[in-house]
Amino acid sequence: MNTFKCSICNYIVEGSDAPDKCPRCSAVKDRFVELSEDKVRLIEKSRCTNQLHMGLVSVLDQMHSIAESGIQDNLDPGCVAIFTKARDEAARLSQFIKAEIEVHMGKGKWG
Known part of the structure; x- marks a missing residue:
């Protein structure tokens, strides 16, 4: 093949x-x-990690959405602070992952 x-x-x-x-x-x-066989091996080796990254981005998108709802609910300042931190961390981690995937693509670790 x-x-x-x-x-x-x-x-x-x-x-x-x-x-x-x-x-x-x-x-x-x-x-x-x-x-080449080397490029194929690199792609195959990276598929699992790339799938995990994409799955994590999906979870982080959900976390961001839930945190936004918590901020809007505005029960009390402590809750809003937690939801705000969760929203900000979700956005930050999502960007880290997207940057890492772009690095993988540039190195042929995608496919």
Whole structure:
């Protein structure tokens, strides 16, 4: 099984041969590049961590939303302080993760 990457949109596909056209951007077959074994191993190794990062961003988005609701509820200053800190930390951690994923993409640790 070989792994090919579209040089236009970076779509990755596995198979004995590159597809006739890219399923994502419709680029023709000759726009696909076969990835080396080292690059394929790097992508495979990073998939678990990248999925965990994306799952955590989803949870942090929920945390941000819940914290906003708590701030709006405004029961008392102590609660508002907790919800405000939770909202701010969720936003900060989400940005950390997005930056890390961008680093992974730049190093070929994505696919």
